Amino acid sequence: MLxxxxxxxxxxxxxxxxxLDLQIGDGEVHALMGPNGSGKSxxxxxxxxxxxxxxxxxxxxxxxxxxxxxxxxxxxxxGMFLAFQYPVEIPGVSNAYFLKAAVNAVRRHRGLAELxxxxxxxxxKAEMKAVGMREEFLYRSVNEGFSGxxxxxxxxxxxxxxxxxxxxxxxxxxxxxxxxxxxVADGVNRLRSPDRSMLVITHYQRLLEYIVPDKVHVLGQxxxxxxxxxxxxxxxxxxxxxxxxxxxxPSSGPQSGPARAAAAAAAAAAQASGGRR
Amino acid sequence: xxxxxxxxxAFDERAPTLxxxxxxxxxxxxxxxxxxxxxxxxxxxxxxxxxxTSLVFMNSERFAPVAxxxxxxxxxxxxxxxxESPDDHWLVFADGRFVPxxxxxxSLPAGVRVESLAAALAGDAxxxxxxxxxxxxxxxxxxLNAALAAxxxxxxxxxxxxxxxxxxxxxxxxxxxxxxxxxxxxxAGAGAQLxxxxxxxxxxxxxATLTNAVTRIEAGADARVEHQKLQQxxxxxxxxxxxxxxxxxxxxxxxxxxxxxxxxxxxxxxTRFDGTGCETLFNGLYHVDGKRxxxxxxxxxxxxxxxxxxxxxxxxxxxQARGVFTGRIVVAPGAMRxxxxxxxxxxxxSAGAEADARPELEIYADDVKCAHGATVGQIDETSLFYLRTxxxxxxxxxxxxxxxxxxxxxxxxxxxxxxxQASAALRAKLPGxxxxxxxxxxxxxxSGGAVLEMPx
Numbered sequence: 001m002l003x004x005x006x007x008x009x010x011x012x013x014x015x016x017x018x019x020l021d022l023q024i025g026d027g028e029v030h031a032l033m034g035p036n037g038s039g040k041s042x043x044x045x046x047x048x049x050x051x052x053x054x055x056x057x058x059x060x061x062x063x064x065x066x067x068x069x070x071x072x073x074x075x076x077x078x079g080m081f082l083a084f085q086y087p088v089e090i091p092g093v094s095n096a097y098f099l100k101a102a103v104n105a106v107r108r109h110r111g112l113a114e115l116x117x118x119x120x121x122x123x124x125k126a127e128m129k130a131v132g133m134r135e136e137f138l139y140r141s142v143n144e145g146f147s148g149x150x151x152x153x154x155x156x157x158x159x160x161x162x163x164x165x166x167x168x169x170x171x172x173x174x175x176x177x178x179x180x181x182x183x184v185a186d187g188v189n190r191l192r193s194p195d196r197s198m199l200v201i202t203h204y205q206r207l208l209e210y211i212v213p214d215k216v217h218v219l220g221q222x223x224x225x226x227x228x229x230x231x232x233x234x235x236x237x238x239x240x241x242x243x244x245x246x247x248x249x250p251s252s253g254p255q256s257g258p259a260r261a262a263a264a265a266a267a268a269a270a271q272a273s274g275g276r277r
Numbered sequence: 278x279x280x281x282x283x284x285x286x287a288f289d290e291r292a293p294t295l296x297x298x299x300x301x302x303x304x305x306x307x308x309x310x311x312x313x314x315x316x317x318x319x320x321x322x323x324x325x326x327x328x329x330t331s332l333v334f335m336n337s338e339r340f341a342p343v344a345x346x347x348x349x350x351x352x353x354x355x356x357x358x359x360x361e362s363p364d365d366h367w368l369v370f371a372d373g374r375f376v377p378x379x380x381x382x383x384s385l386p387a388g389v390r391v392e393s394l395a396a397a398l399a400g401d402a403x404x405x406x407x408x409x410x411x412x413x414x415x416x417x418x419x420x421l422n423a424a425l426a427a428x429x430x431x432x433x434x435x436x437x438x439x440x441x442x443x444x445x446x447x448x449x450x451x452x453x454x455x456x457x458x459x460x461x462x463x464x465a466g467a468g469a470q471l472x473x474x475x476x477x478x479x480x481x482x483x484x485a486t487l488t489n490a491v492t493r494i495e496a497g498a499d500a501r502v503e504h505q506k507l508q509q510x511x512x513x514x515x516x517x518x519x520x521x522x523x524x525x526x527x528x529x530x531x532x533x534x535x536x537x538x539x540x541x542x543x544x545x546x547x548t549r550f551d552g553t554g555c556e557t558l559f560n561g562l563y564h565v566d567g568k569r570x571x572x573x574x575x576x577x578x579x580x581x582x583x584x585x586x587x588x589x590x591x592x593x594x595x596x597q598a599r600g601v602f603t604g605r606i607v608v609a610p611g612a613m614r615x616x617x618x619x620x621x622x623x624x625x626x627s628a629g630a631e632a633d634a635r636p637e638l639e640i641y642a643d644d645v646k647c648a649h650g651a652t653v654g655q656i657d658e659t660s661l662f663y664l665r666t667x668x669x670x671x672x673x674x675x676x677x678x679x680x681x682x683x684x685x686x687x688x689x690x691x692x693x694x695x696x697x698q699a700s701a702a703l704r705a706k707l708p709g710x711x712x713x714x715x716x717x718x719x720x721x722x723x724s725g726g727a728v729l730e731m732p733x
Contacts, residue, residue, distance in 0.1 A: 048666050052658065072665040081666075088663040092684025093677055098667070101677075105668035141681075158667065 007058035018222035034219035048082040077109035079165035090142040149180035156187035173207040185210030205237035297398030310423035317417040340456040340487035347371040364442035372451030397431035426460035436466035453484040465500035479511035496528035510538035526552025547576035566595035594630035
């Protein structure tokens, strides 16, 4: 269970998350949608431990542990996985080395024996086949010269190898054509299990045709402005984001105090009705 | 007594017993070289080429070429760290002198000479004279070398001969205060091929020692010479080295300079294209920390047309270390169709580290391509974050990115065993670097070697 309460985050003095509440139960898949600049990627990075953001308030607990107190690597070793929107290229480091180092770092932490080269190669080749990656990608530098689709497949491959308890996919669909999207979605669906929670961050409804979430949340101006079931995504597809944001805008435009309070109350009510179990 | 007077006294004392002292050409050259050094003294920062690396401090140092040798047990310990391939050839020098019995020369094709300079001077010294170099060459430390070099390697490969395996020259510094002056002479006849590595090591890691080494390389027409220098002297050592090539038509010279040790290391590395269609690769990597200083001063003289030169230097600087790189490229009038590329990149691991990189291009011909670039950067925070989100701890992640920065230089080392040595030397510099043991995978793959180096 991941519980985010009143999370406030800023970068360089600019507030990005303004009191975000979100709860993801074990085995649930939640989609987080929202327009550009709403804070989706910030949330994913803060959850994974990026230290260029300042947490100004609120809390994040994960199975009773204070996530914000944990180092980035400890979060990963405990089973948190962030699939990057823009996977990083690391020339000079082979994908094979990188994947093996990651798998063994996590295994060590979990008290499991490290995989030797033979076991690792057998394991990684099977997973690569499942995500449609050719073996040569093992011997190339991490993400270097990979196409957008290949990078995203490499992210899904890492997720499969690291077997996280909580996977956060940050716009994994961006830049993918429909075939690549399907492969990536299949990879994600294969990993759905009762002991694995997922937060799928996306700008478009398209991905959610393939990965059907239990819950959909809309992020606007740094907080959840609406939560609902999968049908909410369809509604957003049809109507866009603007109506929701206007409905809930806390500080945009020359609104008076009472109007702002009403909007905030409406947002809170929306969340209470759809966002929690 | 000034340092220069001390060197003169050392010369007066030792000249009569230096190898080849009975050869008139050599005695004359040594005396003239000493005069030049005495006249110029140690280079100061007032000289443009020494602006960032003044050797004025040498005036108060008391290094002397005592040639006291190194204890046999210590030598064995130092040598045990080197990998020995059965096809390779080894010459071992300690405290500036050849140590018979420690090296091993594998089988060599007829006519190939691989021996100590002292032995070469005692035998057929004519080719030594042709290769020795003259008094005016290089800066004043090089003149001091010409005056007092007591040993080094002499390698002569006749035309058309390819030397199998790698020729390793191992130079082990002596006790504190000792100076080793070494002169290595290498000639590859027309179409000949050879690979030479110079290893510089300490017998005592904390001892302040001086190494003054000069390597001269003559590559005949269409010859292929691969030269690597792996400098791992102690942290208090002063290391002054010059490598100079002269290339005939169609020859190729590769120089890989890897500098990890010494409190001050200065490398003057250059080559001159004396014939059309020459090629050269200058490849360099250094890692320095503490308050140590490394300077690579390179020059490539495109004196003939259709020459190609490629230069890549990468430096890793930690703490308050300082790295200097100068890349001088001169394209002579008439050296048409010259293609010269140069890059110098530095990675600063600490706010107190400092890097200076400057190209010096002098182009007197038309129809040439010259490209140069220099960068100074730090560990990329996004890459670091990416690795940590995969469970790698921060030290491992930093080391991996540091290694990755160096990888491009390592990949250009064509001989696999030498690449492995260079890679191991770098890993030894990284805290917890042994965790990176299996890293050579990408490098090998990209260079077309084995698929993946992983322990079975």
